[in-house]
Amino acid sequence: MVAILQAVFSGLALGGIYGLVALGFSITHTTTKTFNFGQGEFLSVGTLVGVSAVFLLAGQNLTGTLAPEDVTPLRYALGLLASVGVLGIFGVLLYYTAVRPFVGLGGMAWVMSTIGFGIIIQNAALAVWGPTPIVMASPFGNEVIRIGGAGVLPQEVLVLASSILVMVLLDLALNRTRLGKAVRAVAHSRNAATLMGINVSAIVVLAFVVSSSLAGLAGMLIAPITTASIFMGLTIALKAFSAAIVGGLNNPRGCMLGGFLLGLMEALVGLWHAELREISIFVVIILVLVLKPQGLLGQRQVEKV
Secondary structure, eight states, rough: HHHHHHHHHHHHHHHHHHHHHHHHHHHHHHOOOOTTTTTHHHHHHHHHHHHHHHHHHHHHOSSOOOOGGGGGGHHHHHHHHHHHHHHHHHHHHIIIIIIIGTTSSSEEEEEHHHHHHHEEEHHHHHHOOSSSSSSSOOTTOOOOEEEETEEEEEHHHHHHHHHHHHHHHHHHHHSSSSHHHHHHHHHHOEEEHTTTTHHHHHHHHHHHHHHHHHHHHHHHHHHHTOOOOTTSSHHHHHHHHHHHHHHHHHHHHHHHHHHHHHHHHHHHHHHHHGGGGGHHHHHHHHHHHOTTTTTTOOOOOOOOO
């Protein structure tokens, strides 16, 4: 039971990361019917930017080794803000260079353009930081917290609490504020939103800013648990996209649910057979696509002809 409880805590923390990135996929999909297929590279670069900010605040070079005393809560928070801010700027650049020229046109040209944009920033980051992973300690130490006999790292608690807080705030913003209602109006019908006086272009740009910023946030949250690497984002983004499909791409709450479900499944299956973790995730995806293609909380899209 202790092992199961330990896996549940770890799975929820990991699921929170998947949920945050899945929300990014959902936001751009609902507003433009496109995705950023370079989201994994965005997560990696955002993490390296945040870690580098911590390096600079500690008076060191961009790469090297961070001692535990170098990673204070204030420096970590500032690094996280740097990651979110820089990734937000990247989101604007992505939209204007790789998405906007193809919105409304037939074909899938935006797929290759977003992949290409991700490859460009990945190779640029590779030239700056190199391929070596960077180890960063948690700002709250590594002393294990005992809950019901299971050991939980402070960073896992921070990841879970932060992801839930961001998800709740985003949900409230989408459903309780004028800006959120404008985003939902654009998602429902861009033409109708324009007729109602909503600045559709600004809302779409905001969607890409939020989507990219969520990738940077997720990367910085998980960096002290794993490592900061230029190659860390691909697997996370793939599983986050899977979580969005399971929960429902057009439902932010479904994306959150899908993230936690996949995180829990990955952790619990890992207790039984570690090699079956990836298999189990994609078996679930196939079953969901067969039984409920719109996702667990997704709505069936009806097109009038």
